[in-house]
Amino acid sequence: MMALEKFSMGVGDRFGRQGKAQLAAFKLAKESGVDIVPVWNKSHREHTIVKTTPDAVRAEADEAVRAGDWKGPYHVDADHIGLKNVDLFIASSDFFTLDVADFIDEAPETADLDAFVKKQSKYLGYLEIPGIDQEFEVSRTWLEQIGRRFLLAVKEAGKIYRHVLSAKGSDDFITEVSVDESKAPQTPVEMFFILAMVADEGIPAQTIAPKFTGRFNKGVDYAGDIKQFAKEFDEDVAVISFAVREFGLPANLKLSVHSGSDKFSIYKPIRETLQRTGAGLHLKTAGTTWLEEIIGLAEAGGDGLAIAKEVYRTAFGRFDELCAPYAPVIDIDKRALPSAETVDKWTSEQFTHALRHDLACEHYNSNVRQLLHVGYKVAAEMGARYLDALDAHEAIVARNVLENIYERHMKRVFIGE
Numbered sequence: 564m565m566a567l568e569k570f571s572m573g574v575g576d577r578f579g580r581q582g583k584a585q586l587a588a589f590k591l592a593k594e595s596g597v598d599i600v601p602v603w604n605k606s607h608r609e610h611t612i613v614k615t616t617p618d619a620v621r622a623e624a625d626e627a628v629r630a631g632d633w634k635g636p637y638h639v640d641a642d643h644i645g646l647k648n649v650d651l652f653i654a655s656s657d658f659f660t661l662d663v664a665d666f667i668d669e670a671p672e673t674a675d676l677d678a679f680v681k682k683q684s685k686y687l688g689y690l691e692i693p694g695i696d697q698e699f700e701v702s703r704t705w706l707e708q709i710g711r712r713f714l715l716a717v718k719e720a721g722k723i724y725r726h727v728l729s730a731k732g733s734d735d736f737i738t739e740v741s742v743d744e745s746k747a748p749q750t751p752v753e754m755f756f757i758l759a760m761v762a763d764e765g766i767p768a769q770t771i772a773p774k775f776t777g778r779f780n781k782g783v784d785y786a787g788d789i790k791q792f793a794k795e796f797d798e799d800v801a802v803i804s805f806a807v808r809e810f811g812l813p814a815n816l817k818l819s820v821h822s823g824s825d826k827f828s829i830y831k832p833i834r835e836t837l838q839r840t841g842a843g844l845h846l847k848t849a850g851t852t853w854l855e856e857i858i859g860l861a862e863a864g865g866d867g868l869a870i871a872k873e874v875y876r877t878a879f880g881r882f883d884e885l886c887a888p889y890a891p892v893i894d895i896d897k898r899a900l901p902s903a904e905t906v907d908k909w910t911s912e913q914f915t916h917a918l919r920h921d922l923a924c925e926h927y928n929s930n931v932r933q934l935l936h937v938g939y940k941v942a943a944e945m946g947a948r949y950l951d952a953l954d955a956h957e958a959i960v961a962r963n964v965l966e967n968i969y970e971r972h973m974k975r976v977f978i979g980e
């Protein structure tokens with residue numbers, strides 16, 4: 564098994580141009596004494612929209628590491644894959660995020676369910692998990708319910724894992740199990756039994772991505788009960804360390820937080836838990852870099868600003884089409900969006916102030932930010948014209964990409980301010 568280090572961060576790069584700028588943030592973190600491993604992740608959905616292939620992510624990562632003279636580990640994550648599309652990712656990836664959220668609530672075979680309940684019946688009664696004050700009452704009915712909800716999904720993860728294992732011909736890769744795109748959040752005690760199933764399937768999971776309480780909208784701050792999140796995160800960490808001992812899972816198993824970019828209000832509780840417990844974390848931040856490209860172009864003025872405005876105008880006009888695939892993970896107040904005509908008159912400063920994720924800035928507009936977040940399809944359609952603008956304004960874009968990852972993310976989550 565290829566082992567994942569304690570702290571790792573998923574960086575996505577929709578157009579494959581910011582690998583070096585992203586890596587520079589990891590180098591700064593290292594200089595400040597904190598090792599964070601870069602993982603370049605891109606999902607099948609993104610590849611389809613931008614019309615790229617998984618091989619391009621591997622090429623970008625290798626080139627960024629070569630050019631940046633990075634000596635540490637790094638990985639390429641086949642993000643949110645299933646049996647339908649995993650084959651495209653086998654050669655290029657060494658990290659596989661097995662997404663089985665779609666299989667939750669599908670009925671398992673009766674014999675499988677019976678076997679699960681029988682095996683876990685040693686936990687019947689009151690379950691104590693070290694690090695959690697409350698005890699959990701585990702009844703046979705409740706175990707059956709858990710089995711009905713999650714067993715088939717975890718069995719599906721087992722199928723994908725074994726498929727990757729045989730296609731690669733070795734276990735030299737990292738496995739994540741993700742259920743973050745499910746309808747309901749999983750409680751810590753549910754996660755305990757999900758991990759029991761993961762172990763039974765023989766999946767050497769090193770990261771697990773549950774769905775947490777609250778909304779993890781794309782590119783903007785967390786929306787929900789911060790105290791409740793903090794408690795849940797803390798308990799999930801306790802559950803993981805207990806599950807590792809109980810079920811013999813990899814000792815470095817840790818949480819993976821998806822849609823993790825820009826969730827500024829929960830970074831402090833996360834960091835406090837990591838510091839107090841010594842736990843590791845994988846934080847996925849895919850979409851935030853693309854917004855820094857638009858900010859950089861807008862900041863550059865001239866033709867850069869014109870492209871940023873054109874992306875806004877087109878995205879505004881195609882609101883429904885662009886938002887539809889992301890409906891569960893965005894919350895845009897359409898009435899609070901400025902018209903394309905208004906944005907056309909904006910200066911560089913007005914554009915960057917509206918878009919840059921600075922909660923202290925009175926001109927920041929989370930609606931503009933979310934619309935542009937899903938608007939990368941528009942830039943993808945511009946093709947060479949967009950990519951040429953990135954090249955022309957490379958330095959200014961790179962500075963924004965680096966600052967965003969290092970200052971607003973790494974410092975707050977892993978390093979401390």
Ligand SMILES: [Zn+2]
Nearest residue numbers: 743744821822
């Ligand atoms: Zn996810």
